[in-house]
Amino acid sequence: MIRIAIPNKGRLHDPTVTLLKEAGLPVLEGGTRKLFARTTDPEITYLFARAADIPEYVQDGAADVGITGLDLIDETEADVDILLDLKFGSANLVLAVPEDSPITSANELAGMRVATEFPHITGKYFRNLGLDIEVIKVSGACEMTPHVGIADAIVDISSSGTTLVTNHLKMIEKVFSSSVYLIANKKSKVNSDKIGQIKTAVESVLRAKGKRYLMMNVPAGSLETVKKVLPGLAGPTVMKVESDDSILAVHAVVDSDSIFATVDELKKTGAKDILVVPIERMMP
Known part of the structure; x- marks a missing residue:
């Protein structure tokens, strides 16, 4: 039995379910309120999970295959096989400061505090720049932290930039570019032709688009x-x-x-x- 972990909600859920349906693997008798769902293939089931948890589920073997964002894969440092860029869910992790801040580049943040839900990616970004900053991990409302004195800047996900403008922030650097990927557990991939069939089916849909x-x-x-x-x-x-x-x-x-x-x-x-x-x- 092959288990595919897919996002249970959020902006990645609907496009993922649609893509799998187009690939011939629709969700049967399941939904976001259930943990598992059947497919048209008796050897394949879905596991609904938080997108952020999927990389580790696949790494640890709780799922053989997963669909989630590249930013979440990189953030968790999950040891998985990257099978396919699914070409949706594009977004950037951006470095932003209050719109009235005099800061115009990442180099000006040396010694300052940066709040983010992505501490690994953020820390790696600033280390590559040779800058020593304090990374403050938050679990939500990251865009508010500069306005309440918790941080001087943020690194947050942005697809359109609207949230930044709404919260009186301005982007000064792009930190990481992400889209949604198909991933597999390394041992499962070696032992299963079925995973190859899943990859081929999904890839055939992507090839047909446009x-x-x-x-x-x-x-x-x-x-x-x-x-x-x-x-x-x-x-x-x-x-x-x-x-x-x-x-x-x-x-x-x-x-x-x-x-x-x-x-x-x-x-x-x-x-x-x-x-x-x-x-x-x-x-x-």
Whole structure:
């Protein structure tokens, strides 16, 4: 049995559940109020956990696979295998000070106090700069600490910067960039082909994002011109149309961002019956 630890709530929960559903592993008869949930595969179950706890759960073998933020993996120094960047949940750990502070760079904080929920990442950042600072670990409301005299600056997670502005803070440095990753217990990964199947299924969904399947009928004499227009991954697939030898069926995978211009160019070459279809998964 393979156990996958996923965030039980917060900003990472819904995108994680959606991605797994698209990969063919929807949550069955479970939810954030339950600890475990079944999937469509009888050999795979979900464990709902705090995103911050998932790296250690995977490291210690309580879960074979996990989905959580890179910042949390680095902060806990979990000894896990990093399988895949899932390309969502992007955020930065930023160094910020009160908006009326004269401080404009990290180098000016030598000997001062920095509050954070990420003491390991923060300490490593300042050590790399050769600066001696006092790291104050807090468990919440980090943005308030400079205003009540607890710290001179903070290192906190920021995705849009809105929270900083709301709390009259300004960013002076980016400390760490994070997104959500698929991770695995090192021993579990070695012993299980099923984990490889999970990685492949999730990766196939990521490959398909931003792609479209393009189908059309093309006059045989226009095929070479159509090939030059199509920005496909590996060239189009060309098939004969049984009812008309002068027409070819052409299929290709293209970037969704290029669809508008590509369809217009294809019509100019004589392509017709053009069909654009979303792609759910692309296997390597």
